[in-house]
Structure formats: C-alpha cells, structure tokens
Amino acid sequence: MTDAAHRLLWTIIALLLVASGAAALAVSFGVLPGGDPGAVLLGAGLLDRWRLAAPWSTLAAAVAGVLVALSGQRLLDRELRRPGRALRGTLSHPGRRPGRTRLAAEVLAHALERDLTGNPGVRRAQVMLTGAPPRPDVWIRVDMTADAGAAGVREHVHAAVRRFATTADCQPAHLDVTARIEPGRP
Template sequence: MTNAAHRVLWTVVALLLVAVGGVTLALNLGRLPGGDPGGVLLSPGMRRAWRISAPWGALAAVVAGVLAALAGQWLLGRELRAARGPLRRMLAHSGRRRGRTRVPAPALARALERDLTGDPRIRRARVVLSGDPPRPDLWIRVDIAAGARTSGLRDHVATAVGRYVETAGERPAHLDVTARIDPGQA
C-alpha cells in the first residue's frame, strides 16, 4: 500500500469515528429528530433483543471488539514499520532496450557505504534506503576521523551519490547526509 493510500485509509477511519461520535452526541443532546436528552440511546426493542440474546450477544460484542482491536493494531504496526523501516525490496529499472535490471536495495546501500569509506578520512558510513522504489529516500551518515581535513569531503560524498544515481538509474526523492566526527582514533 502506498503512503497516499495509507493517508486516505486513516482519514476515512477518522472521519467515520468522528461521525459516529457526533451523531451519538447530537442524539444525547436531543438535537436530532427522535432524540430525547433525558432518554436512553437504545430503544426498548433493542434493549429487549439484547437481553434475549444473553450471553451470546455479549460474547459476540467482545469478539467483534477484539477483532477490531487486532485490526487496528495490525494497521498501526504496518504504518509505523513502513515509516521508519529501510527499503528491502528489489529496485527494478527498465532500460532503453528490452529487459529489466533488478538489484536488491540492501546491496545498493552496502555498495554506497563501501564507496564512501574509500576515502581514508571517513571511518564509517551508514546508508539507508526508504520510501518507494521509483524515487527512494536516501539517508547517509558518515563518521569522519578526528583531526582529518574536511576540505573536499563534500565533493567526495556528492561524487559517491552521483555514482549511486548512475548505478541505480533513479534519483533520490530525498537526500539527507549527516557528518559526525568519530572520537575514536585520531
């Protein structure tokens, strides 16, 4: 499911819950036809049916509530996992000729890490690809050796990202580069 589809789904769920709450409040305040502020929300017929269905009605309500809670937990877990998790799928690129090139996203991330650490001033590099494969987000963190000269490092990172773009055939939708000084060995 795409990010837009998730937003639409959560918007629909929120609007339904607000509508149910608003109708219940309006009935309780007597603002809707047939609503009595001093009365109960369930009609006598509905209360009678509830009593007749005992204990199975209560059991069905509990099962429906548990299923709704599990569905909500599953949706929330999928939403949170998609938001922070790295891209684990295959990136596919159709060239000018017949055929398709497929490369696992973690392999591209490791290759960019190796490319970045090719400069002796960079001790470690961490690359995370996330988002949708046509235009993934690229998150880079480099740890620079303490005392290293930083002139030219920006060009080195830009060149490595340029090689990644050429290799993957896809320009990142979002590029975030964080540089830190590695307090380890000087």
C-alpha cells in the same frame, strides 16, 4: 504506501471517528431535529432481544471487540513498520557483450548512504531498496544538522540519487525521502 498515503488514510479514519462522536453527542444533547435528549438511544425491543440471547450476545460482543482490536493492532503495526520486501541479492544487468553485471543491493544502498553523508549538512543517512530490481523503490532517511540549509541538502540528495541511477543503471520507480533535523542551535 507513501507517507502522503499514510497521512491521508489516518486523516480519513480520524474524520470518521470525529463525525461519529459528534453525531452521538448531538443525539445525546437533542440538537438533531426530532431527537429527544431524554429518550433511550437503544429501544426497548432491542434491549429485550439482547437479554433473550443473554450468554451468546455477550460472547458475540466480546468476539467483535477482539476482532476490531486485532484489526486495529495489525493496521498500526503495518503503519509503524519500515517498508517491507527489502531488495536482497543482486541487481543484474545484461551487458552489450556476452555477460552480465551483478551488483549487490546492500552494497548499492551503503554506497548511496556514503554519498549522502558527503554533504556537511547531513549527519546520517539510511537507504533501503525495495521492489523489483530493474526499477527499485528507494527509501531514504536523512538526519540533517540544525544549521544545514534545506534547499542545499535537497539538491544534494537529488544529485546523489541521479548518480546512483547512473551508476547502477536503474531508475527508481519510487523515491521517498524523509528528512529530520537534529536538535541543536538553529
């Protein structure tokens, strides 16, 4: 999932939570038409059924709470984790003559990192290759110095990715670049 998709997912979740909170607040203040601020939100019949199923209703609520908490923890864990399915092993390309060219994925990632840090505005770079070998997904994180020009670093990253694609003979299916500016004098 790309960063844009993550932001969209969390924006939708946040809007749903805000809308439900606003609706509950509107009901409690009696702002909604036909709503009575002094009325009980849960009716007497529902409360009687809850009390009739006394031990099981509490257990069901506890199980539902645990399931919601676990699904939230799993979602949060997946959002905070680095991209999965790292490309391991070799990229293999058939040659024009009999034989194959094999390139280690780790070596390619380190070579791209070295190329990216060749710009004086780039302090550090991390590269991760994921996906299928002929068209891998390329994930790049670049730490820029405070005085680096964003346009110059952007052009340098695109040129480095073009050189990578030419050297490895594989076009990235997806390119995700995250740039961070290190604190310092602007």
